[in-house]
Structures are given as structure tokens and as C-alpha cells.
Amino acid sequence: MNPTAPIHPVHGHVTFLGAGPGDPGLLTLRAVEALATADVLIADPQVLDVVRAHARAHVDMPAQTVTDEASKTADIPVLRDTANLVMTAARGGKRVVRAVLGDPGLDGNAADEMLACANEGITFEVVPGVATAVGVPAYAGVPLRDGKGADVRFLDARTASDTCWSEVGASEVTAVVSTTLDSVVAAAGELVSAGRKPDTPLTVTVAGTTTRQRTWTATLGSLAQVLKAAKVLPSPDGGQPVIAVVGERSAAAQRDRLSWFESKPLFGWNVLVPRTKEQAASLSDQLRSYGAVPSEVPTIAVEPPRTPQQMERAVKGLVTGRYEWIAFTSVNAVKAVREKFEEYGLDARAFAGIKVAAVGEQTAKSLIEFGVKPDLVPSGEQSAAGLLEDWPPYDPVFDPIDRVFLPRADIATETLVAGLIELGWEVDDVTAYRTVRASPPPAETREAIKGGGFDAVLFTSSSTVRNLVGIAGKPHNVTVIACIGPATAKTAEEHGLRVDVLSPEPSVHKLAEALADFGAARRDAALEAGDPVTRPSERRPGSRRRARS
Numbered sequence: 226m227n228p229t230a231p232i233h234p235v236h237g238h239v240t241f242l243g244a245g246p247g248d249p250g251l252l253t254l255r256a257v258e259a260l261a262t263a264d265v266l267i268a269d270p271q272v273l274d275v276v277r278a279h280a281r282a283h284v285d286m287p288a289q290t291v292t293d294e295a296s297k298t299a300d301i302p303v304l305r306d307t308a309n310l311v312m313t314a315a316r317g318g319k320r321v322v323r324a325v326l327g328d329p330g331l332d333g334n335a336a337d338e339m340l341a342c343a344n345e346g347i348t349f350e351v352v353p354g355v356a357t358a359v360g361v362p363a364y365a366g367v368p369l370r371d372g373k374g375a376d377v378r379f380l381d382a383r384t385a386s387d388t389c390w391s392e393v394g395a396s397e398v399t400a401v402v403s404t405t406l407d408s409v410v411a412a413a414g415e416l417v418s419a420g421r422k423p424d425t426p427l428t429v430t431v432a433g434t435t436t437r438q439r440t441w442t443a444t445l446g447s448l449a450q451v452l453k454a455a456k457v458l459p460s461p462d463g464g465q466p467v468i469a470v471v472g473e474r475s476a477a478a479q480r481d482r483l484s485w486f487e488s489k490p491l492f493g494w495n496v497l498v499p500r501t502k503e504q505a506a507s508l509s510d511q512l513r514s515y516g517a518v519p520s521e522v523p524t525i526a527v528e529p530p531r532t533p534q535q536m537e538r539a540v541k542g543l544v545t546g547r548y549e550w551i552a553f554t555s556v557n558a559v560k561a562v563r564e565k566f567e568e569y570g571l572d573a574r575a576f577a578g579i580k581v582a583a584v585g586e587q588t589a590k591s592l593i594e595f596g597v598k599p600d601l602v603p604s605g606e607q608s609a610a611g612l613l614e615d616w617p618p619y620d621p622v623f624d625p626i627d628r629v630f631l632p633r634a635d636i637a638t639e640t641l642v643a644g645l646i647e648l649g650w651e652v653d654d655v656t657a658y659r660t661v662r663a664s665p666p667p668a669e670t671r672e673a674i675k676g677g678g679f680d681a682v683l684f685t686s687s688s689t690v691r692n693l694v695g696i697a698g699k700p701h702n703v704t705v706i707a708c709i710g711p712a713t714a715k716t717a718e719e720h721g722l723r724v725d726v727l728s729p730e731p732s733v734h735k736l737a738e739a740l741a742d743f744g745a746a747r748r749d750a751a752l753e754a755g756d757p758v759t760r761p762s763e764r765r766p767g768s769r770r771r772a773r774s
Contacts, residue, residue, distance in 0.1 A: 236347045237264070237319040239311055241335050243328040243354015244272035248364070248434035251355045252279070259322055259352055265314040267307060268324035276324045287314070308338045315347045327357040358401045361433030361468040365440045366483035369470065375399050382412045394419020399472035406431055406457060407464030413445040416471060421445055427471040428480060436493050436518050442480050445471065489516030490745035494680040494760055495673075497700075499524040499689040504556060507586055508683075508733050515741040520679070522670060524692035526663045527557050530635065530656045539630055539655045540565045544575050548653070549626040552582040553599075554609060554641065558632045559583075559591040561657035573597050584612050608731055609641040619649030632657035660688070665696040677701030680761045681726075681740060684708045685733055687716035694720050703761050707740045709733065 240259045245251035252275065260266070260279040266286050268276050277286070287310050307323070314321045329335040329351050342349045358379050362369055369377045378393050382404035393400045394416045404412045409429050417423055423446030430440040443451040486492070494517045498505045501523040509519040530536060540562065542548060553559050566575060573596030583589040583599040585607045592599055603611035619627050628651045631641065635656045645652050665671060673679055675698040682700050684690050690713060693700075699721060700706065707726035708714040714724045726743045728736035751758045 236345070237315040237317065237321060239315050239321045239323060239338075239342055239347060239349040240352055241329040241339060241349060242276070242322050242324045242352040243330075243356075244268070244275050244324045244326060245355040246327055246357040246360040246364075246434045247271070247275070247432070248360075249275045249278065251360060251434065252276070253352065253354065255352050256354065260324075262320060263322040264319040265321045266324065267310050267314070267321065269326045271326045272324055276322070280322075285314075285319075307334065308341050311338050312341060312345065312347070315342065316345075325354075327360075328354045331356055331358075357433070358403060358468060361430050362401065362428075362470050364434045364438060364486045365428055365430040365468075365470075366480050366485055366487075367428050367430075367440075367470045368483070369399055369401065375472065377401060379403075382408060382415075390415045390419045394421050397473065399470065402469040402471065404467060404469060405464035406452075406467050407459050409467055409469055410449045410452065412469065413448045413471075417445050421471070423447075425471060425473065427469055429467050429469045431465050431467045433468055434486075436516060438487060440480070440484070440487060486516070488748075490741040490748065491681075492516035494518065494744065495520060495678065495762065496740070497522055497674065497679045497682040497704075499682070499684065499693050504587065508737060511734055511737045512740075515737070515744070517681075520670070522666050522693070522697070523663045524689050524696065525660045527560075528659045528661055529561075530659055535655050536561070536565060536632070536657055539632070539653055540569065540571075542653070543579065543630055544571065546578070546626070548579055548628050548630045549624055550580045550582060550628075550650070551576070551630040551632070552584075552612070552641070552645075553588050553592065554584045554612075554631075554633055556585075556587050556591045557634065558657050559588060559595065562632055563595055582612060582616070584608060606730060606732055609644070610731075613641065613644035613648075616645065616648060627651050628653060631655065635659045662692050662695060671697045674698055674700055674704075677703045677762050679704050681705035681707060683733070683736055683740065684713050684717055685736065687713050689713075690716045690720060690722075703764055705740070705743065705761050707736055707743070709736045 240263070242256050242259055244256070256276075257279045260276055261281065263280055263284055266277060266280050266284045268286075277284070311321055311323050323335065323338060325332045325335050330353065339349060339351070359369070376396075376398040378396075378398045379401045380389055380393060380403070382402055400416070402409075402412050406429075413427065416425075423444060425445045426442070427445060427448065428440055428442050429448070429452075430438060432438045441451050441455060491512065496512050496517045496519050498509060498512070498519050498521050500508070500521055502509075502521045505519070505521045509521065512519045543551065553562075566572065576597050580600045581592065581597055582601040583592055584603060589599050589602050601612070601615060603615055605611050605614060621627070627649070629645055630653050631645075632655050635658070642652050642654050674682075674693075679700065682693070682704055684693075684707065686709065702723065705725045706717055706722050707728070708717055708724050709728045710731045711727070714727055717724050726736075726739050728739050748758050
């Protein structure tokens, strides 16, 4: 080795990542991969929540500051000194993800930061994202081109020159204008002054691709009156960013037929789900597919059984071959058995030779994560009754052992036990965990529950009714109450609640589907009557009907 040779610093790597216009579902697979391996995450404030959900638990997110100029011109300030943050982390050998709103190729700051990396010899890559100017019109139901292939021109009203306005105004191209809600009327005036006809149709979309999205359809000449009628008031911060699409061929006039996103049955509804995030995962995903914003509020907490000896004996019996089957009816049951296994130094191999049954997608998923693939999952309804429909009767010829281990909650019903006994099985019905009332949610959530801030609440059992009322108070009378079955509905009515939706089957997914049907019928009735489509919470006393922002 030559001692006089220059020592080159070891640099890290920078990924310039497009996070899209706001909907977390628009992140690309490559973006998710990059976030999962990042040491440092530096993100535009508008997309921080979108990207950090996919980052490692202890990813470094250095503090960022903003310019006074930015705070005057945008509702969410742009970053200052971002390039220094990126370069400092990269010089230290870190893997850096720099996430920007929309697409990096359309972000001038990102381009400067890429050049800075190139000048220092720092390797970088670009992960494209859905551009805001393209994604927002798509979610607003406004195709930018028709079958004849009209030209499209993109303008940023904050930086467009007089020449740009003149060129777009004098043409018939479809114009996609990035501006703010307070400045969009002025932008329309610029186009009219440059030659566009006042009756040219346009759409204006705020908070695009999020469940706060709202779109207005007007013409260049009528836009001011339309926004005034919608009670869109000037904002002290300069106004929210909007995307306006202008042009005869932009399909603005057909938006009532193409508005797929804002027409979702529960669009923008704040729905209270009285479960933990883990328990409510698939249910919350289903609600989001209907356009809702689910909020998980646990009403029960899980604790070990008061006398653990019964559980200890059952786990030892499982290892020594006492059981033919073990049946898990909840994620908590899987967790309780797994913790007991770990206490004894056991792992998934202890299930060798034992048939495993599971109720519910999340229960089966937690078993697979433990290393156990269920032998039996209900083919129909995911419940104890559904499991019994598929459970084989005991056959002394084919079943060497006639006993089933059933770890469950202390308040579980006897349906499954009785059904298994009727099928000829002996059942060790073991309390694996206790359910107790959870701690009250934050004061803000309690106020939203009692004050009508939630549009709907899903009650999945009588205990969720009693516990929610006990820890947070009774939901406001404008809140839509949805119950999973007659027993739960009766408990809700006993607590003074009006039940609006009853699930046709005892299934949380059927309950969510029934709520969506209710929301769709409510929307259709408003449109048929010529009334504005509003959420239940917007009708509470004292609430102002205003643009969601």
C-alpha cells in the first residue's frame, strides 16, 4: 500500500424518492423497499406521514427548518437547508432517502440536491413517483386527454411568466394549473385575459388523492361565484395548494359520471372502530376502500389469567401428545400460547403431529408468523359457528386422540365448546387471557365521540358498547350507529343509542359492507333531492358546512 496515496472518504447513498400526491397507496413497490432500508429519512412535510409508515422503527429523521418566504406562499412550508441535511448524512456513510411530494423529476429543489451529490461523487438513484399534476386530476375524475389526443400543458401559477400565460391562453390545449385556493380565481382571470373564452370549463381540486379531497366544477368566468356559493373563504396562510384543469376536452363537463373517488359510499367519513390497530387491520383496510377514515380506539385490554396453572398444564399436555387438535379463535389466543411457549423455551416445532384450526384472517396470519400453518380455517363465515360447520366429527378409527385444546378469553361464549362436544370431541376449555376495560382514550377523542366528531361507530359486540360508553361517553345522536347483530343492537339501545345499521350476518366485514350500503343510500337520496352531499358530523348543531380542508 502506498502511504502517500490519497484517502477517499466513504460516502453513503441517496435515494430521491417520489412519494406521490398524498394517497399512501400510490407509493411504488420500489419506494417501499428503499424506505425499509433507509438509515436517514428526510421528507417534505406534506408526505412525512405517508413515507415514515414504511421506514424502520429507529430511522433517523433530522430536524428541518423553513424559510419565512415559504411560510407566506404555501400552506405547508417547504424545506430549508435540505441539501445540507442530505449531504451531511451521505458523507457519514448513511443510506439516505429524500422523499418529495409528487415526482422528483418535477421538483426543482430535488434536482439541485442531485447535482450536489454528483459534484461530490455521492452515488444516488431516483425512484419516480406519481406527479401531483397527473394524480390529482385522475382522482378527481378528470381525464387529461380524450380519444382525439388533445395536447396538455402544465403550468405553475406561482412561477409562470407572462409568455406562458399568453401561449396557453391563446391555444386550445388542456391546461393543468398548480396554484392555491386563494389564487385560483386570479389564475382563471389570467387565462381569460390571454384569450381563453370565459365559458371554458374547468375543475378545481383541493387536498387531491386524500379523503379530504373536494372538487368544484365551473367555467373560467363563473369560478368566483361557484367558490363563493360553496363558502370557500380566504385563508390567512395564503391558501391550500390546488390543481385546476382547464379546457374543452378535459372532460370537466362529464365529471359527474367520472368522479369515482369522491363518490365512494363513505367518502371522508370518520369511522370509530372500537378495536386495537392489530385487531382492526383488515376491517380498517375495508373501510378505507369505501373512502372512510378509520380511527381505532381499543375498548378492552388483555391481561394474563388470574390462575396460570390451567394454561401451564394444557401447554405441557400439548407437548406430551394429549391433544389431537388445538383451536385458535383470536390473535390474542395465539399470542398467549406463543408467550407460554417462549417461557418454556419451545417454538413452533412443538405443534408437530397436532392439527391446528384458526378463526379469522388475522388469527391465521399470526399463526403463520409464528411458523405454524393452520390445517383448518372456516370456508365460510369466520366465526365459531363457521368453524363448527367445517370441523370433522370424532372418528375413533382415524383419530387416535379425542381431545381438543381451546385457549380463549375469559368472557368467550360456549358455542364452540358445545358444538365440539356434540361432534364427539372432549374439550379442554382453557382461559388463556382475560379481557378488561381499556384505559380512556385521549381527551380529544372523547370530545369527538360525545360532540359528534365521528360520522359512524362500529360496535362488534355488546362489550364494546358497554366499554366505549364507560371509558369515553355516549356517542352523539348524529353519529351513525352500526351493530354486528341483534344482541349488540339491544345493548346499544339500552344505553340510549339509536341503531341505524344492523349487519345481515355476524361478521365484521359484513358490518362494514352494511355501513357502506347505508352511506350509498344516504348519498343517493341527497342527490335525488338536490341537496348537498354531507357527512353525518356536518349536520350536528353548531357545525358549519364548509369545504373540507
